[in-house]
Amino acid sequence: MSCLECFESSIMDIDECQPIYRDIQKFYKGLNMEIDQKIPLHLVESGVIHSKLCNYEIYIIFFLPCRITAGSLLAHEMMHAWLRLNGYKMLDPHVEEGICCVMSYIWLELEMKSDSGSNVASSSSSSSSIPYRKNQRSMFERKLAEYCKYSLKNGKLPIYGDGFREGYAAVLKYGLKNVLNHIKLKRRFPC
Ligand SMILES: [Zn+2]
Numbered sequence: 001m002s003c004l005e006c007f008e009s010s011i012m013d014i015d016e017c018q019p020i021y022r023d024i025q026k027f028y029k030g031l032n033m034e035i036d037q038k039i040p041l042h043l044v045e046s047g048v049i050h051s052k053l054c055n056y057e058i059y060i061i062f063f064l065p066c067r068i069t070a071g072s073l074l075a076h077e078m079m080h081a082w083l084r085l086n087g088y089k090m091l092d093p094h095v096e097e098g099i100c101c102v103m104s105y106i107w108l109e110l111e112m113k114s115d116s117g118s119n120v121a122s123s124s125s126s127s128s129s130i131p132y133r134k135n136q137r138s139m140f141e142r143k144l145a146e147y148c149k150y151s152l153k154n155g156k157l158p159i160y161g162d163g164f165r166e167g168y169a170a171v172l173k174y175g176l177k178n179v180l181n182h183i184k185l186k187r188r189f190p191c
Helices: 004-009 014-030 067-085 093-113 139-153 158-174 176-186
Strands: 041-044 057-061
Touching: 014 041, 014 067, 014 093, 057 067, 067 093, 067 139, 093 139, 093 158, 093 176, 139 158, 158 176
Parallel strands: 041 057
Antiparallel strands: none
């Protein structure tokens, strides 16, 4: 069961993920981290959300995610794919998960800064076919985004929580590009 707000914004069809997927692709492109490879998306009934890194397949739990949770999840999972596609190998789990959580956080921040409900330039398309509510940012979504950011910042699991905190501090200090370069060379976050 779900409350009305959750129900209204929940994703119940894989096609509903496609606009979000394209937004996340544009998010990475905007950071000069283009992910060209088409990554298959699957909705699953329940269980563990994870990416099948060997096939670059991404699983999203059916019904639960709304645009905010699905977007933050996709930003995270697509960073795993980006790391693989760009030759980042044998990273310590807290470094890999940490930087993926950082990308999720950055997406949430950008998303909330945009008025339209989409952090990509919407002027390029006059199409009204995009199924999610584009021109309104509901209070529900804002609260949810704040909660997602809070969860990332206060994660208790060492790999995710500590990884995020270390990674985000490094990104604030050195910038994302420098941190990524450092990880590639040293396989750890800069101090
Ligand atoms: Zn991950």
